[in-house]
Amino acid sequence: MTSTVLARKYRPHGFEAMVGQEHVVQALRNALMQGRLHHAYLFTGTRGVGKTTVSRILAKALNCVGPQGDGGITAEPCGVCQACRDIDAGRFVDYVELDAASNRGVEEISQLLEQAVYKPVAGRFKVYMIDEVHMLSTTAFNAMLKTLEEPPDYLKFVLATTDPQKVPVTVLSRCLQFNLRPMPPDTVQAHLARVLDAEQIPYDGASLRLLGRAARGSMRDALSLTDQAIAFGCGRLDEPVVRQMIGAVDRQHITELLDAVAQADGAAVVRGVAGLRRAGISASGTLEELATALQTMAVWQLAPGAADGDQPDEAAWRDLAARFAPDETQLFYSLCLQARAELALAPDEYGALQMTLLRVLAFRPGGLPAQPGGGDPPPKAPGSGARRIAPEPAAPSADSQPVATLRATPRPEASPPPWVDAGPMSEPEPVSEPVREPLAAPHLASQTAHPTVATAAAVVAHPAPSSPLGDAWAALVRDMVQAGLIGALVRETAMQSHCTAHEVQAGVSHWQLCVARESLCTDAHRERLEHAMTQALGQPVRLSLVKGEASDTPALREQAERARRQAAAEQLIQEDVTVRKLLSTYPGARIVPDSIRPL
The missing domain is CATH 1.20.272.10 (Zinc Finger, Delta Prime; domain 3)
Known part of the structure; x- marks a missing residue:
């Protein structure tokens, strides 16, 4: 005793039974109801999404005569007339399916086209369906071009392919093209549930979810896997059995690996991979x-x-x-x-x-990961590349050290020339809150031979924000960035923060930062930044982040410094003797706006 496989037994016989291809069904339905029929259709898509099925339904819609034998072209084939039943059975004389993978030569195509001159024998239209049309040879494509462009009124071409890139553009331009999309897992899962309910086969939702994902968008593959799962599970679908059949990884293994990564437990990671190897x-x-x-x-x-x-x-x-x-x-x-x-x-x-x-x-962002068991990470050895900042000594006569005694990292006395970059810190993205406007550069296109120094004056009129706490915080952030202690969003948090308070109590350095962006003011960023500051300062740090307006941040300081260097570079060019001589010699000469950049 044999049974029909699910993929054939539940193949759609009408547009209403098509699953996951509503965009194609709607276009074909409207074309059939309005009588706007194209002479050639091209259906593309991966395997098992319904290309051949749509072709057969379209052929039935064109040749259906209804249960009484007096019907016309319809968007809903009756499925009971002789033409519909013959097309479903594959014996309709006016519907020809050609497999281009095994009939790819010019002889087979020429023989097919020779029959095109004869009118339909039993139906209203002749329908030539060429599957995997991209497999045809170049001469075969050339042989069908003329007939494909101007076929008789009674002839319709339906082409199907899984690789439309290999179809010549001369063929594509003659066809109405529809792309059948891969089906999402939830759509496949819902259809499998309907099929199994009709078959009266018990199942659970987790097993259907596994089959829907394993099908990778192909309904035929999903139904074939379901057939295999029914046989493997002796007439029922259970998640452990289906998971074993398709070789899917148990989610418990995944959660264990992710848990080991979250704890930064390298030994647990190695043991987990070894367990996967033993389990195959x-x-x-x-x-x-x-x-x-x-x-x-x-x-x-x-x-x-x-x-x-x-x-x-x-x-x-x-x-x-x-x-x-x-x-x-x-x-x-x-x-x-x-x-x-x-x-x-x-x-x-x-x-x-x-x-x-x-x-x-x-490569975890924000410095070293936490060690297993919640302990502090081991300190870096001297010379390991992380440059420490000297800790601030506590006041000898008080538990707390006032803000005025905070010492910033010494800066070099001689400032670099304006065309030399100040440091390796990259430019941060501007925050969404109101910040100081970039210093406007002069409109160089309208400068005469004696340019002014308006930009330099604008820089002096809008100096960079400055405060003792801001100086110390900017220096600390610069040193942490140079030492590689902070990165990604943790670095952005530090750059966009304004230091509002600092004191040392009982050997612990307490810092309070004001952050304007709420997305940066999180516990995760605070913990990583606190850990980096502890490494940089060489003493315990307790950090608190509060949301509010940040007016003296390292990012704003860098922005002001870039504007100062830009203005100085522009002034240097404008006062250059050679440049002024060229501008006076050639009346039409000008300095291109925004072309001056400090090196």
Whole structure:
């Protein structure tokens, strides 16, 4: 006894049964109802999305005569007339399906086109369906061009391909093209549930979710996997059985690996990868599941209202999302995607997976990761590259040191010339709050031979913000950046902060910073910045972040310094003897605006 496979048994026989291709169905329905029929259609898309199915439904719509035999072209084929039944059975004489993969020569196409001169025998239209049309040879394409452009009124071409890039543009321009999209997992899951309910086969939602993801957008693949799962599970679908069949990675392994990364426990990471090797779980599948988990965590971090609350591991992902900073999640996601492409280059795929997770630990933003067990990280050895700032001595007669005794890092007495860059700190993005306007440069295009120094005056009129606390904080931030102690969003937090208070009590340096951007005023950024300051100062630091207007930040100081150097460079050019001589010699000469840049 044999049974029809699900992919054939539940193939749609009408437009209303098509799943996931509403944009194609709507266009074809409207064209059929309005009688605006094209002579050639091209359906593109990956395997198993319905290209051949749409072609057969279109052929039935063109040739259907209705149950009474007096119908015309319709958008809803009856499915009971002789033409509809013959097309479904594959024996309709006026509907020809040609597989271009095995009939790609000019002889087969010429033989097909020779029959085009004869009118339909049993139907209203002749429909030629050429599957995998991109496999045709160049001479075969050339042989069909003329007929494809001006076919008889009773002839319709339907072409299907999974690779439209290989179809000549001369063919594409003669066809009405429809792209059938890969189906999202939730659409596949809903259709599988309807099929299994009709088959009266028990299942659980988690098993359908696995099958929907494993199908990768192909409904035919999903139904074939469902057939296999029914046989593998002896007539029922359970998540452990389906997971074992398709080789999917158990989410418990993923949560354990992410938990080890969150704790910066390298030994646990190595043990987890060794466990995956012993269980025979694919390294590529593990990286794919890791990327999926990180994507879910990123949604919980940045758009919690859009998170899918129906996932079985919702609580685990939400808990892990709270233990990672958003920038860390984005970095880990990129590393996992990159590692999947590098698996083929590695001598051992499990070794590549282990190196990827260790790389995640090595490149965590914001300095060194926390050590397992919550202890402080080991101090860096002298000469390791992290330049420390000398700690401030406590007052001998009081527990607290006043703000006035704060000492900033000494600066060199001779300032560099205006065309020399002041330091390695990159330019931060401007904050959204009102900040001081950049100093306007003079309109050089209208300068005469004796330019003014308006820009320099503007710089003097708008000096950079300055205060003892601001000087000390700017110096500390510069040293932390140069030592590589802060990066990414932690560095941005430091650059956009205004130091409002500082004191030393019982050997602990207390700092209070005012941050204008609420997105930077988070506990995660505070902890990482506090850790970096502890390393830089060589003494315990307690840091507090408050939201408010920041008027004296390292970012504003850098902005004012850049404007000062720009103005000095412009003044230097304008006062140059050679430049002034050229401007006076050539009346039409001018200095191009914004072309002067300090080196």
